[in-house]
Amino acid sequence: ELKVEQNPLFLSMQEGKNYTIYCNYSTTSDRLYWYRQDPGKSLESLFVLLSNGAVKQEGRLMASLDTKARLSTLHITAAVHDLSATYFCAVDTNAGKSTFGDGTTLTVKP
């Protein structure tokens, strides 16, 4: 059974600081997704990572995938308040479904 673990689960950071969210998974996969959820809202896609060494960047967020270590990271650079949200990673299996991590709730304070 695939297990996906995110850490930290809660993150409070000051504006302007950098931080990294980690996503570890337990079985082989080469498809990993990052999503964002605002309070009371649905999920929106941030990144799709499809191969070992894949790196994607959008604004202050950068995601990477190391399939050998079964690890993905979401790096936040110079955080701003608008990045406050819950971030989920999800890993695909060949069974045709995704398993989600528990989410990391990020709060950016002035």
Next chain:
Amino acid sequence: DGGITQSPKYLFRKEGQNVTLSCEQNLNHDAMYWYRQDPGQGLRLIYYSQIVNDFQKGDIAEGYSVSREKKESFPLTVTSAQKNPTAFYLCASQRGGLTRNTEAFFGQGTRLTVV
């Protein structure tokens, strides 16, 4: 505009009542999914479907049922057997089934409350 639509946005269920949540997509996606999200928690998979007229149980299927008679539609019924149905329900669709290489698109969710 292409997208995935869930209705209703809010739903109230009486004890012992079955209710059906609607999910429609016009993205021409093969795969569709239903997730449950409890407050402060992640997503748990209820049912999923890779193709019309076929679906599989997810991790928490007990007390729920689905159908996939059309590619565009994947309704979820919350039956009276589901003892604690109060939650946020999210429907998603994704292209390509087993060969997919794109993200899932989510509906806006249905918030179900037992009264």
